[in-house]
Amino acid sequence: MKxxxxxxxxxxTIEVLDDHHIILNGKTMLVDFVSVDGQPxxxxxxxxxxxxxxxxxGEPEWDVLLRGRLYPALxxxxxxxxxxxxxxxxxxGGEYQLKAPMPGLIVTVLVTEEQEVTKGQVLLxxxxxxxxxELKAPRDGIVGRIRIKAGxxxxxxxxxxxxx
Numbered sequence: 001m002k003x004x005x006x007x008x009x010x011x012x013t014i015e016v017l018d019d020h021h022i023i024l025n026g027k028t029m030l031v032d033f034v035s036v037d038g039q040p041x042x043x044x045x046x047x048x049x050x051x052x053x054x055x056x057x058g059e060p061e062w063d064v065l066l067r068g069r070l071y072p073a074l075x076x077x078x079x080x081x082x083x084x085x086x087x088x089x090x091x092x093g094g095e096y097q098l099k100a101p102m103p104g105l106i107v108t109v110l111v112t113e114e115q116e117v118t119k120g121q122v123l124l125x126x127x128x129x130x131x132x133x134e135l136k137a138p139r140d141g142i143v144g145r146i147r148i149k150a151g152x153x154x155x156x157x158x159x160x161x162x163x164x
Contacts, residue, residue: 001015001016001077001078002014002015002077002078003015003016003075003076003077003078004075004076004077004078005073005074005075005076006073006074006076007064007071007072007073007074008071008120012024012025013025013026020032029046029047030046030047030048031044031045031046031047032044032045033045040054040055040056040101040102040156041053041054042054042055051066051067053065053066054101054102056099056101056102056156056157058099060074061073061074061075061138062074062075063099063101065101065102065133068131068132068133068134069133069134070101070133070134070135070136072138094164095144095162095163095164096138096139096141096162096163096164097159097161097162098123098135098159098160098161098162098163099157099158099159099160100126100154100155100156100157100158100160101126101133101135101156102126102128102129102156103128103153103154103155103156104126104127104128104129104133104153104154105126105127105128105151105152105153105154106124106125106126106127106148106149106150106151106152106153106154106160107124107125107126107127107132107150108124108125108150109123109124109146109148109149109150109161110122110123110124110125111123111124111143111146111161112143112146113143113144113145113146114142114143115142115143116140116141116142116143117137117140117141117142117143117163118137118140119136119137119138119139119140120136120137121136121137122134122135122136123135123136123137123143123160123161124148124160124161126154135160137163138163139163141163141164142163142164143161143162143163144161144162144163144164145161145162146160146161147159147160147161148160148161
């Protein structure tokens with residue numbers, strides 16, 4: 001099965017060959033990818049390099065926390081991508097709910113309600129597992145309701161703020 005994953009505007013084609021091999025943009029890679037104790041924490045070894053990531057499947061994008069950065073990733077299989085392209089694509093709009101990718105503590109909220117933001121702008125900082133993680137805007141928009149404040153503890157998948 002082939003998947004097209006879009007991260008920060010760049011598309012990656014991933015074909016899963018078997019449990020330990022993928023093809024990433026035409027390059028075959030050896031991978032070891034396992035969930036840690038049934039949590040959304042994954043241990044990955046890709047071509048001999050070790051990584052740890054927190055991956056939360058969302059709608060429409062997945063949240064991938066890797067090396068202290070949160071990456072919204074749109075994952076589509078080949079068929080979905082072809083259908084979307086044939087229908088003219090989806091309009092990027094409507095309301096987006098930023099949710100906590102993991103439990104943690106809100107360190108700082110860097111935006112205010114009704115503030116215009118640009119794609120990639122840091123909205124808030126969430127501390128989890130002794131790491132400070134920048135949660136960024138997945139697209140341009142205007143901050144709607146902010147549901148949290150600095151110093152507040154949050155649970156995984158808890159809505160933090162909306163963007164429209």
